[in-house]
Amino acid sequence: MSVERSICPDIYHPAIARDGLLTRLRIPGGVLNESQCLTIASLLESLSLEYIQVTNRANLQLRSLAKDLDRELLIKLAGCGLAANNSAVDGIRNIMISPTAGIDSQESIDVRPLADAWHKYLTEHPELGVLSSKFSVGFDGGGSVGIVDRPNDITLLAVGSRQFSLYLAMSERGDPPLPVDVRLDSNECVPMLAAIAQSYRRGSEVLGGDARRTRLRDVIRHYGLIGFGELVQREFSTSRRFVFKNPDLERFCTENGDVAQTQPRLSERHLGVHQQCQSDYYYLGVVLPLGRWSVAQVQGVGNIAARYGSGKIRLTPWQNLIIPDVKAIDLARVQGLINDLSLVTTANHPSSLLRACAGATGCQFGATDTQRDAIALSEYLAANFTLDRPLNIHFSGCDKSCAQHDRADITLWGDERTSSYRLAIGGITDRSEPEPSVLAPSAVPIAIGNLIAAYHHQRHPQESFESFTTRQSPVQLHQILHAV
Numbered sequence: 001m002s003v004e005r006s007i008c009p010d011i012y013h014p015a016i017a018r019d020g021l022l023t024r025l026r027i028p029g030g031v032l033n034e035s036q037c038l039t040i041a042s043l044l045e046s047l048s049l050e051y052i053q054v055t056n057r058a059n060l061q062l063r064s065l066a067k068d069l070d071r072e073l074l075i076k077l078a079g080c081g082l083a084a085n086n087s088a089v090d091g092i093r094n095i096m097i098s099p100t101a102g103i104d105s106q107e108s109i110d111v112r113p114l115a116d117a118w119h120k121y122l123t124e125h126p127e128l129g130v131l132s133s134k135f136s137v138g139f140d141g142g143g144s145v146g147i148v149d150r151p152n153d154i155t156l157l158a159v160g161s162r163q164f165s166l167y168l169a170m171s172e173r174g175d176p177p178l179p180v181d182v183r184l185d186s187n188e189c190v191p192m193l194a195a196i197a198q199s200y201r202r203g204s205e206v207l208g209g210d211a212r213r214t215r216l217r218d219v220i221r222h223y224g225l226i227g228f229g230e231l232v233q234r235e236f237s238t239s240r241r242f243v244f245k246n247p248d249l250e251r252f253c254t255e256n257g258d259v260a261q262t263q264p265r266l267s268e269r270h271l272g273v274h275q276q277c278q279s280d281y282y283y284l285g286v287v288l289p290l291g292r293w294s295v296a297q298v299q300g301v302g303n304i305a306a307r308y309g310s311g312k313i314r315l316t317p318w319q320n321l322i323i324p325d326v327k328a329i330d331l332a333r334v335q336g337l338i339n340d341l342s343l344v345t346t347a348n349h350p351s352s353l354l355r356a357c358a359g360a361t362g363c364q365f366g367a368t369d370t371q372r373d374a375i376a377l378s379e380y381l382a383a384n385f386t387l388d389r390p391l392n393i394h395f396s397g398c399d400k401s402c403a404q405h406d407r408a409d410i411t412l413w414g415d416e417r418t419s420s421y422r423l424a425i426g427g428i429t430d431r432s433e434p435e436p437s438v439l440a441p442s443a444v445p446i447a448i449g450n451l452i453a454a455y456h457h458q459r460h461p462q463e464s465f466e467s468f469t470t471r472q473s474p475v476q477l478h479q480i481l482h483a484v
């Protein structure tokens with residue numbers, strides 16, 4: 001096996017992190033079955049790891065490895081579909097779908113067949129293995145749990161029952177892709193993706209340097225959107241003509257009915273119990289705190305899905321999971337079994353919308369131990385508060401905000417100079433304030449607890465967390481946070 005080290009690893013090419021080797025299992029579409037769960041549980045046991053972590057691309061990540069996975073393990077993973085048979089393409093299998101595809105009563109198109117067809121294309125085109133391991137394609141069926149706002153390189157968003165709108169990543173790192181004013185019939189989608197991927201590969205060669213570090217947006221910027229579209233047109237295998245344009249977003253949305261779908265989706269929308277489009281069937285969105293999924297929980301969830309569902313589990317880009325296809329008569333039993341695994345399904349739990357990057361233990365840029373501090377806060381809040389609405393709290397070891405690019409209710413940024421956290425609350429997001437609130441890691445639970453208590457007791461009826469915190473002056477916020 002190659003010991004080449006990558007900045008964005010795959011199972012055949014682990015990366016070096018502060019806490020050991022880091023590797024990822026690409027899970028096309030985020031869909032797992034029971035037998036894959038059992039394989040993952042046995043993998044964790046053989047590596048003496050407590051948990052595997054769901055990533056914000058709905059893949060799985062292993063940290064703190066002492067050495068590369070041996071050949072037998074790799075063969076076993078490839079045998080059950082958890083690794084590509086061809087190591088050249090393992091790194092480019094980032095395929096994200098709406099996690100409720102095919103079961104969402106509001107979706108326009110079930111995107112699973114398209115995602116499967118794209119996966120097949122990738123596995124048959126090893127020349128694309130030179131692309132960045134971050135290359136990712138999203139398929140959004142236009143339902144209630146969308147992924148068009150996730151930062152994929154390419155997204156196809158269903159508009160109506162037969163067509164997709166094409167989105168490409170052109171903005172800054174972490175920003176969602178933007179529409180390019182091209183509508184595609186379903187049968188044109190994979191040819192278009194293939195033409196874009198091949199144009200991206202050729203453009204990377206023209207740019208020179210390390211192709212694995214060249215992102216699609218770099219190639220688009222080099223050629224310009226229209227010029228890149230002309231490259232894609234030459235690769236496109238049908239006779240249809242198109243022009244990539246970045247239209248006035250507001251006008252485009254209004255005229256094309258994409259308004260609702262370009263708004264940020266609530267990341268908690270999939271949590272809890274929801275009726276499927278198939279009558280008498282439900283799905284359960286289950287919280288995994290910081291995406292951590294222990295050996296017992298992997299086995300347990302796999303068993304639940306096999307016994308009470310269809311045997312399938314769906315990972316989400318919000319680092320949680322969904323158990324689909326549960327009959328109404330079994331819901332109470334399944335809820336109980338989930339709780340027996342020390343897991344919850346409620347979006348109001350403090351862990352539900354908790355995000356943290358690798359932080360100081362895993363990343364050279366981390367100023368604080370974000371994972372430890374996030375778990376400490378979650379445990380403190382769970383022991384002392386009952387939240388009556390979801391609260392999104394984001395810990396970031398530095399300003400790069402790898403774990404969450406969009407704004408949270410509360411953000412804590414690790415500060416290299418003080419090894420403490422700079423705090424942004426609700427609508428107050430200006431990190432360049434002359435004197436931002438600074439909290440030592442040990443002070444975070446009580447300070448955030450004080451803020452939540454003040455919100456519960458002092459808010460106006462129906463007032464949001466953002467509205468409450470925005471109407472506090474900096475002095476009032478300081479007093480609330482540091483009350484004794």
Ligand code: SF4
Pocket residue numbers: 357358359360363364365366367396397398399400401402403
């Ligand atoms: S946000 Fe900073 S500390 Fe956290 S993983 Fe990214 S680069 Fe590392």
